[in-house]
Amino acid sequence: MSYIEMENINLEYQILKDNSLKDLLLPRKKRLSVVTGAKSIHALQNINLSLYDGDRLAIIGHNGAGKSSFLKVVAGIYPPTSGALKVEGRIASLFELATGFEMEATGWENIKLRGLMLGESPKEISRKMKEIAEFSELGEHLNIPVKYYSSGMFIRLAFSISTAIEPDILLLDEVVAAGDARFLKKAQNRLNELVDRVKILVYVTHSMASAFEFCNKCIWLENGGIKMTGTPQEVADAYISNSNSLLNKETHQ
Ligand SMILES: Nc1ncnc2c1ncn2[C@@H]1O[C@H](COP(=O)(O)OP(=O)(O)OP(=O)(O)O)[C@@H](O)[C@H]1O
């Protein structure tokens, strides 16, 4: 049994008032940013939500609404500023793919390291190494440090590793733009299989069609808070009619 339970979750980012490059070049004691203190952005506001096995949640909302922040809190990348978060189950995050890579280490070494980080046992990783390498199609390039990879090569490796583990919970931020067109198609198929296997899916998307295809629940985030909860159809209808009326208002002004 896997679950995500969020009770009155808040996330505030601390923003330095003055972090200009010139300021950062000064000795720390003299920096304006240090002297004047910080300002904050309240990215998630009083989120109450529980998800259990079989729940497939779509998160929709405008740019800056807090969708990625929501995923980052569930993934444990940012601890909530206040509230209670309980997560049971192995999580795979398909966003910020670059997090957790050792730039000086080779592709092979990174497969091992990253696999361990994602909670696989050394035995499981050894068993999967060949398959991960084959899927990435990086061949000899796996023998060199990943700092020499092109961005497409890097994404191939990151995607191949992240989708090779068996998670209970999958956190997905839009479609991963994984390399060239052929690899993208292969990646999409692999992603669809993974989505079918996991117990809980949390999927941030701007595409209503994807929300209908993959999800059975939906929330609309606005200014960091949940504006509406329902089926993807209910929430998408309300969201679209709200966006249309805003658009009409703007064009008639
Ligand atoms: N690392 C950060 N430090 C400071 N503020 C941040 C950080 N990440 C996000 N924010 C702020 O938090 C708010 C929510 O951002 P978030 O990235 O969660 O939005 P989003 O809904 O994912 O937007 P988009 O659709 O553009 O991806 C925004 O006001 C943003 O400026």
Ligand SMILES: [Mg+2]
């Ligand atoms: Mg985002």
